[in-house]
Amino acid sequence: MILELDCGNSFIKWRVLDFDGVTPIEGGVVGTDSALLASLSDADKFKLKKCRLVSVRTPQETDSLVALLIDVFGVSVSRAVPVRELAGVKNGYNDYERLGLDRWLALLGGFHLASGACLVLDFGTAVTADFVAADGEHLGGFICPGMPLMRNQLRTHTRRIRYDDTAAERAHESLAPGRETVEAVERGCMLMLRGFVLTQLELAKEYWGNDFVVFLTGGDANLVSGVVPDAKVVPDLVFVGLAMACPLS
Ligand SMILES: Nc1ncnc2c1ncn2[C@@H]1O[C@H](COP(=O)(O)OP(=O)(O)O)[C@@H](O)[C@H]1O
Ligand SMILES: CC(C)(COP(=O)(O)O)[C@@H](O)C(=O)NCCC(=O)O
Numbered sequence: 001m002i003l004e005l006d007c008g009n010s011f012i013k014w015r016v017l018d019f020d021g022v023t024p025i026e027g028g029v030v031g032t033d034s035a036l037l038a039s040l041s042d043a044d045k046f047k048l049k050k051c052r053l054v055s056v057r058t059p060q061e062t063d064s065l066v067a068l069l070i071d072v073f074g075v076s077v078s079r080a081v082p083v084r085e086l087a088g089v090k091n092g093y094n095d096y097e098r099l100g101l102d103r104w105l106a107l108l109g110g111f112h113l114a115s116g117a118c119l120v121l122d123f124g125t126a127v128t129a130d131f132v133a134a135d136g137e138h139l140g141g142f143i144c145p146g147m148p149l150m151r152n153q154l155r156t157h158t159r160r161i162r163y164d165d166t167a168a169e170r171a172h173e174s175l176a177p178g179r180e181t182v183e184a185v186e187r188g189c190m191l192m193l194r195g196f197v198l199t200q201l202e203l204a205k206e207y208w209g210n211d212f213v214v215f216l217t218g219g220d221a222n223l224v225s226g227v228v229p230d231a232k233v234v235p236d237l238v239f240v241g242l243a244m245a246c247p248l249s
């Protein structure tokens, strides 16, 4: 069985593929390396042989996780690395090594699934947009703070914005102008996200008319899926690209 990992800034997304190397049998989201080990060791059922992973964490953090996986499970580990071009897609960064590897894999996966122009929007700690033209040219993208960062910046840098997570959840029942702090902040940040998405759609239309596919991925993709009804919500888009970047040899 194959262990797949997507190590983001806040969470590690994991899943295990069956012996065929294709069918996911289980997966989850964890906050720490030790929580990952616990999830995997709890289940005696996993016979892990290989692992492939992508990380946007520091090399030290990633190295230490890789060492742990080798030590505990005896797996061989394949890590996604930056490349200029893969599967017909050309990395659009001036310095291709600087493009976040999770973005690279998501846009590889998006182009593969769309077989044409695509806009890939990822809602994690950061929110990212990436544009890939029909000929596989990555035109670049945008990065802005995701929902948790926007919310926490306001909580951290003001003195009177304080509320708990359950109140935050309740505030999302509507997008009407807020009548209390929690509503005003949560709905305001939500509108920022939605505005960002709509601007990306306009830009994609300027480039390609209606001839493109929109992909939504990342833990908070559901927050904006309502504003792009035609978008494909693909929570495992990074894993689609990961399989392309780290094929089983
Ligand atoms: N099961 C889950 N565990 C943790 N966060 C989740 C989960 N499902 C959705 N989320 C949301 O996903 C966001 C993190 O998205 P994610 O794509 O994992 O970020 P990153 O890749 O930056 O670590 C959180 O802000 C949270 O709101
Ligand atoms: C933009 C990101 C912080 C997104 O990370 P995430 O929110 O998925 O944890 C990550 O892709 C990254 O560190 N990129 C390097 C900078 C760049 O892509 O230009």
Ligand SMILES: [K+]
Residues within 6 Å of the ligand: 008, 102, 122, 124, 218
């Ligand atoms: K991500």
